[in-house]
Amino acid sequence: MTIFALLDYIGTLVFAISGALAAMRHRFDPFGVLILATVTAVGGGSLRDVVIGRTPVGWMQDINYAYLIMAGTVIALVFRTYLVYVRRTMFLFDAIGLGLFTIIGVEIGLAAELHPIICILLGTLSASFGGVIRDILANEVPLIFHKEIYASISLLGGALFLLLQKTTLPSDWIYILTSGLVVILRILAVRYNWVLPKMYREVDGE
Numbered sequence: 001m002t003i004f005a006l007l008d009y010i011g012t013l014v015f016a017i018s019g020a021l022a023a024m025r026h027r028f029d030p031f032g033v034l035i036l037a038t039v040t041a042v043g044g045g046s047l048r049d050v051v052i053g054r055t056p057v058g059w060m061q062d063i064n065y066a067y068l069i070m071a072g073t074v075i076a077l078v079f080r081t082y083l084v085y086v087r088r089t090m091f092l093f094d095a096i097g098l099g100l101f102t103i104i105g106v107e108i109g110l111a112a113e114l115h116p117i118i119c120i121l122l123g124t125l126s127a128s129f130g131g132v133i134r135d136i137l138a139n140e141v142p143l144i145f146h147k148e149i150y151a152s153i154s155l156l157g158g159a160l161f162l163l164l165q166k167t168t169l170p171s172d173w174i175y176i177l178t179s180g181l182v183v184i185l186r187i188l189a190v191r192y193n194w195v196l197p198k199m200y201r202e203v204d205g206e
Contacts, residue, residue: 004175007100007103007175008100009065012041013068014094014096015072015093015097015130015131016037016038016040016068016071016072016073016076017072017073017093018094018097019037019038019039019040019072019130020034020073020076020077021076021093022135022138023036026138026139030077033077034069034073036134036137037069037072039133039137040130040131040133040134041059041065041069041072042057042130043130043132044101044105044126044128044130044131044132044133045130047125048108048122051122051125052108052112052114052122054108054112092187094186095182095186095187096183097130098127098182099127099178099179099181099186101127101130102123102124102126102127102182103161104123104126105125105126105158106119106120106158107161108122109122110165116162119158119162120158120159120162121155123154123158124158127151127154128144131143131150132144149185149186149195149196150186152196153182154182156185157178157181160181161174161178164178
């Protein structure tokens, strides 16, 4: 197994756990937990594959993705009583998934011989939009639109990945360094409340 495939599997698993934890926080039933785990794990990647015409989408061509989603759901369900700080745990899995899926999306864009800027956008799409679908189904405003720095970190990670591709560093090190930086920056953004300026106007005196 290549490091690329391994990272893809790990990203799927951790995003599935993140989605399952979000579902349990909203008191979904077991079926709802599985659905939210699924869309979180493969939603962004599916949208990415559709927009570049890569069909059937990736997870449909490898049954291991289904196994990983089910495993992530079971892990979240079985160990839910040990996850005292559910929000904190969900955030950690979400940060790891963000880092891993960013470089996966960029790499798939490169394989499709797309422009580097499009590759970076694909990385952000892969990493962010599973969470967007998760939040919408959970009746929440998607995280990337109103809270801590999220998608912009993915953009930065994608750009760094492309720059490191032009160096003599081994590919495995580039994957690890880029995904690790995205995860660390995401953790720091939450820890120190880094946010982008909010764009709004006053309505009816609000």
